[in-house]
Amino acid sequence: MKVIGLMPNEKIHWKKFSCTCDGKMEKCKVCKYTIAQNSIPKKDFFVKQIELDKKGKPTGKIIDKKISEITIVRGSDDDVQGWKF
Ligand SMILES: [Zn+2]
Numbered sequence: 001m002k003v004i005g006l007m008p009n010e011k012i013h014w015k016k017f018s019c020t021c022d023g024k025m026e027k028c029k030v031c032k033y034t035i036a037q038n039s040i041p042k043k044d045f046f047v048k049q050i051e052l053d054k055k056g057k058p059t060g061k062i063i064d065k066k067i068s069e070i071t072i073v074r075g076s077d078d079d080v081q082g083w084k085f
Helices: 029-038
Strands: 002-004 045-052 058-067 069-074 080-084
Touching: 029 080
Parallel strands: 002 069
Antiparallel strands: 045 058, 069 080
16 A cells, blocks of 8 residues: 655654643544555555446446555645545
8 A cells, every 4th residue: 555645753743732622522633634544555455446447437236446556635734634545
């Protein structure tokens, strides 16, 4: 898996904050951002895709497409909001 858009920890804005959960029910920003960060895929994965013929028309078959490169999408705190492939 190739991940584009990784940042060194010292450059990530939200890593300067500390957890403020303090027993509260809802998780704080830092905890949410940590979960998002840890959810970045480390291994190649497959997605289901409609197979297209050479003219770009659906063949009616569903195929597994291997994803081996993703680009991280970040929010204003440099938090991981998702990834594109
Ligand atoms: Zn927290």
